[in-house]
Amino acid sequence: MTKYIFVTGGVVSGIGKGIIAASVGRLLKNRGLTVFMQKFDPYINVNPGKMSPYQHGEVFVTKDGAETDLDLGHYERFIDVELTQNASMSAGRVYQNVIENERQGKYEGATIQVIPHITDEIKNKVYAAAEESEADIVITEIGGTVGDIESLPFVEAVRQVHGEQNTEDVIFIHTTLIPKVPASNEYKTKPTQHSFKELMSQGVKANIIVTRCDEPLEEDMKKKIAMFCDVNEQAIIESRNVENLYDLPLLFQEQGLDDYILKKFKLDHLPKADMTDWKAMIDRTNNLTNKVKIALVGKYVQLHDAYLSTYEAMLHAGFDLSTEIDLEWINSEDVTDDNAGEIFKDVDGIIVPGGFGQRGIEGKIVASKFARENNLPFFGISLGMQVAAIDFARNVCGLEKANSIEMNPGTPHPIIVPTAGILDPGDSLRLGNHPCQLKQGTMASELYKESVVFERHRHRYEFNNKYREILEEKGLSFSGVTPDGQIVEIIELEDNDFYVGCQFHPEFKSRPNRSHPLFYGFIKASLHFSQKRVK
Known part of the structure; x- marks a missing residue:
């Protein structure tokens, strides 16, 4: 039978519940258990898809x-499991589903x-x-802070789960x-x-308290918390600030957190978590011998979390190449x-991540052009690929007014057009995993070492195939397309x-102990560029 762990937060929000939950998941997975994770967000938005970064x-x-909260990225990177729609639920989605059920008569006229x-x-x-995951453990993080009015239904729901399941x-x-x-x-x-x-006033008694503190807790403070909160002193776990967030599972293991959890679950017969590979990965991160400077050109650079997975994916590639990533955040409106x-x-590579809208688009096109003309390693993701195609059409193929229909509906050369099958570009998106057929002999196929790969998508515009031959004649290679050849990947x-x-979006599939092939290729090329410049 599946066992359940619910993670709540108190005092203030933003104290790292997601990282804490993910670290617990990593430890339990290394004890031989299958783990699935989910995040419940109390906000009324249906999902983060239309929220400002x-x-x-x-x-x-x-x-x-x-389309989910960024904490799911932490979950996937820590437990190395591809999550699904069942991993995310907002209050807005909950109410939307209930109202739809009521409109369809599923409640037989009952008062909702x-x-x-x-x-x-x-x-x-x-x-x-x-049920879907068939996991041994489901870990659910409740967003927000206990005491928030919007969190009350979620706390009540998990209280009911506790009542419906066996206590252990x-x-x-x-x-x-x-x-x-x-x-x-x-x-x-x-x-x-x-x-x-x-x-407790909401009917839930915590079994474990994880404290966020800059310095180690003194023993008398632990005893005080244990006494006043009626929690075993062994269940008072410290989560101190760490330079490397991937250290946290090891710190929890040292404090016996996984042992305490499995004892409560009556699963303490399981072998100790083998963290050898995890420790080796952390050792690599702490002993990097090289350094590259990468310019990230985007329009949300004031909030670095807007590009969190992209940044993490570069770090992962750096781990594999013993290379520190010095990231320079460039506002595309300034370029x-x-x-x-x-x-x-003085940068060794340029990356243009995904995005939507016209603001800052010309600066991204300029960044693409500069990298192309100076043989500076360039990696464009989603919109980043589209601006690269626009740059090539304008400045190599002579289509001076080439643009995306998203940016200029009246462009005479629509290099980027709405994705086939999307009737309303303002609302619909092509989302999730889709196959990509790789052209043999290209850099992409050499990096992936596969003929077909599945990658995550989030876009509503794509390359216009009418211009494929023109750009190809000038040297642009279309090294990945959908198996039917219709969408340039x-x-x-x-x-x-x-x-x-x-x-x-390859960043979503990168892992700290297994970097993504395209990010690996980008950071490797940037490292070579740096070394050439030094010479």
Whole structure:
């Protein structure tokens, strides 16, 4: 039978519940258990897909096309499992589903209430994840902070799950901040005590408390928390700040967190977690011998979380190549033909990640042009591939007013057009895993070492096949297309050391102990560029 772990947060939001939950998942997976993870967000938006990156960071896409919270990226990177739509649920989606059911008469005219209808919908998502994944453990993170009015239905729903399951099959982990009072320079446990009581008032008793604190907790503080919160002292776990977030599972293992969880689950007969490979990966990250400077050109650079998976994927490639990534965040609105030479004078590679909308688009095109003309390693993702195609059409093929219909509906040379089958480009998207057929002998096929790959997508525009022959004649290679040949997935320039654009989002499939082939190729080329420049 599936066992359940629910992770809640107290005192303040943004204390790293997602990383904590993912670290628990990694430890349990290395104990030989299968793990599935999910995130419940209390906001009323249906999903993050239409939320500003400034509000919510990046949108992470699952293999079956769900637009989700960025925490799912942490989950996948830590537990190395491709998650599904059952891994994400917002309050907006919950209410939308319940209202649709009511309109269809599924409740037979009953009065719709938070209990049982809203809480049942939340519980159904928990049980659906367990049934679909057939996982031994389902870990569910409840977004927000205990005491928030919007979180109440979610806390009530997981309380009901506890009541419906055997007592030893459900564990609650509560994460809290231990703040320091500036005047006395003392850490205070009182907020944790109040947060625990708030959770208790909602019918949920935490089995484990994970504390966020800059410094180690003193023993008397642990004893105080254990006494006032009626939690075993062994179940008071520290989650201190770490330079490398992948260290956290090892810190939890040292404190016996996985042992305590499995003892509560009556699974303590399982062997210890073998973290040998994980430790080897961390050793590599702590002993990097090279360094490259990469310019990320985007329009949401003020909030680095808007490109979180892209940044992580570059780090992963750096781990494999013993290379530190020095990332320079460049606002694409600031890039022009006149200043590109100055902006990119000391970088070893340029990456243009995905995005939507016209703002900053010309700066991205200039970045593509500068990289192409100077044989500077270039990697364009989704919109980044599209701007590379526009640059090539304008500046190599002589189609001076070439553009995307998204940016200029009246362009005489629509290099980028709405994706086939998407009737409303303002609303629909091509999402999730789709196959890509690789052309043999190209850089893409050499990096992947496969003929067909499946990658995650999130776009509503694509390359216009009417221009394929024109660009191909001038040297642009279409090295990856859908098996039916209709959608261009990868472009590259054979004459450049690394000039690659892809319509999909490879960053979503990168792992800290297994970097993505395209990111590996990009960072490797950037390292070679750096070494050539030094010589």
